[in-house]
Amino acid sequence: MNTPAPLNAAGATVAVVRTGVANLASVCAALTRLGATPVSTLDPSVVRDASYVLLPGVGSFGGAIETLRDAGVVDALRARIERDAPTLAICLGMQLLFESSEESPGALGVAAIPGGATRYPVDARTPHMGWNLVTPERGFTAFSPGFAYFANSYRIEDPPEGWAAAWTEHAGRFVSAVQRRRTLACQFHPELSGAWGAEIIARWIADRPVVVEEEAPAC
Amino acid sequence: MLRSRIIPCLDVRNGRIVKGVRFAGLRDAGDPAERARLYEQQGADEIVLLDVSATDEGRAAALDTVRAVREAIAIPLAVGGGVRTAQDARDLLEAGADKVGVNTAAVRTPALLDDLAARFGRQCVVVAIDASRDDAGGWSVVVRAGKERTSLDARDWAAEAAERGAGEILLTSFDNDGAQNGYDLDLIRAVRMRVRVPLIASGGASGHRDFAAALRAGADAALAASIFHDDRTTIDDIKRELLRAELEVRP
Numbered sequence: 001m002n003t004p005a006p007l008n009a010a011g012a013t014v015a016v017v018r019t020g021v022a023n024l025a026s027v028c029a030a031l032t033r034l035g036a037t038p039v040s041t042l043d044p045s046v047v048r049d050a051s052y053v054l055l056p057g058v059g060s061f062g063g064a065i066e067t068l069r070d071a072g073v074v075d076a077l078r079a080r081i082e083r084d085a086p087t088l089a090i091c092l093g094m095q096l097l098f099e100s101s102e103e104s105p106g107a108l109g110v111a112a113i114p115g116g117a118t119r120y121p122v123d124a125r126t127p128h129m130g131w132n133l134v135t136p137e138r139g140f141t142a143f144s145p146g147f148a149y150f151a152n153s154y155r156i157e158d159p160p161e162g163w164a165a166a167w168t169e170h171a172g173r174f175v176s177a178v179q180r181r182r183t184l185a186c187q188f189h190p191e192l193s194g195a196w197g198a199e200i201i202a203r204w205i206a207d208r209p210v211v212v213e214e215e216a217p218a219c
Numbered sequence: 220m221l222r223s224r225i226i227p228c229l230d231v232r233n234g235r236i237v238k239g240v241r242f243a244g245l246r247d248a249g250d251p252a253e254r255a256r257l258y259e260q261q262g263a264d265e266i267v268l269l270d271v272s273a274t275d276e277g278r279a280a281a282l283d284t285v286r287a288v289r290e291a292i293a294i295p296l297a298v299g300g301g302v303r304t305a306q307d308a309r310d311l312l313e314a315g316a317d318k319v320g321v322n323t324a325a326v327r328t329p330a331l332l333d334d335l336a337a338r339f340g341r342q343c344v345v346v347a348i349d350a351s352r353d354d355a356g357g358w359s360v361v362v363r364a365g366k367e368r369t370s371l372d373a374r375d376w377a378a379e380a381a382e383r384g385a386g387e388i389l390l391t392s393f394d395n396d397g398a399q400n401g402y403d404l405d406l407i408r409a410v411r412m413r414v415r416v417p418l419i420a421s422g423g424a425s426g427h428r429d430f431a432a433a434l435r436a437g438a439d440a441a442l443a444a445s446i447f448h449d450d451r452t453t454i455d456d457i458k459r460e461l462l463r464a465e466l467e468v469r470p
Binding site: 023024025029030032058060092123129132149150151189191192193194197198 | 220221222223224259264265286289290293294295296312313314315316317318337338339340341342343386387415416417439440469
């Protein structure tokens, strides 16, 4: 059996979209620990053309999308996702890639992914804060099952068509990540999810999908 | 299903961890970034850092400490102590905090919680409540590190704080803090009845049975300081015992 080369993110420059009040420090620290160089930006041409773009997000859906739209970054994000340029969206960043959120009725998201975020039921423990299990479905290759750190009050309930999903349980099942080739959107925080989370970011940069063994290999 | 969290707390003054009993009698207990990294390796689910400096110089130094801890760990970091304004909170978030805790300033000006939630999102806002048993069988909120007892009922304050925008409650029993005779389980139950936001139990842990009792009483997380700093037990030992007791923690 061949031993795969170690994951390597050294030398990669990652454009981190400045969505306003997002705490960029954790994301930048995680990238730096992997040997990558984070550069924070709101420049549409950088967001469109950068080798790697990371869209973090803390705050409200409406406020963040307004910041992105005012900067002209919404179209740039949609364009790079359409041409399959490596893009990683985290927490609110994931929800921003969808069309809408119950958090900010009437606000249009980046709309690179069909669907929208909904509120948890009123009797659920919210925010959904802490560590929870993430289980990818078949066809999802960005990471293996593991425990992730979450801090969210809204979530995606229905898997978008054309995307592979990973799932988590909290007041019912919800979509905790979606992936289509080089675009990965996580409801949880890989940058705060220990070694398992660091590996997700490293795999995304190194373009190293998880190899899932087929049930009955043809010989 | 969310796993119960075990959270070591670093009380920091002038760049060093300090510890004491009932918020007094502080002594040195190590380097914050070094300890935080060790605790992450042991399975800590999150780090809480409380700046107990009383001076402006101390506060400025605390930002450097937050940066150093942030660089060292890949798990969430909540920071509190002396946060009075939205600008204080922003400074901490920019230095690397993922959540900001407010205590006395929120009691004095409850609208600070609404303001912080609107600016940063409620998942960033932790209200720290120090509660002390009163003669009426309830709990009064104490502020200024226990120096001042208020007329606020801790249960009412917890409910109001969550309503205003606190996304989490760090609930410390002032009476039990540092005494290592167990958490105030009645207090945990009483506050749990009133709020749906996550609840972190604090004050009094001496061993794994105390953690189990706090989680069974309704806490989502249990915090401790001395027992970890003294190396009397480790987080992985605590978690092993909790798993054995059929409590769900991240292995």
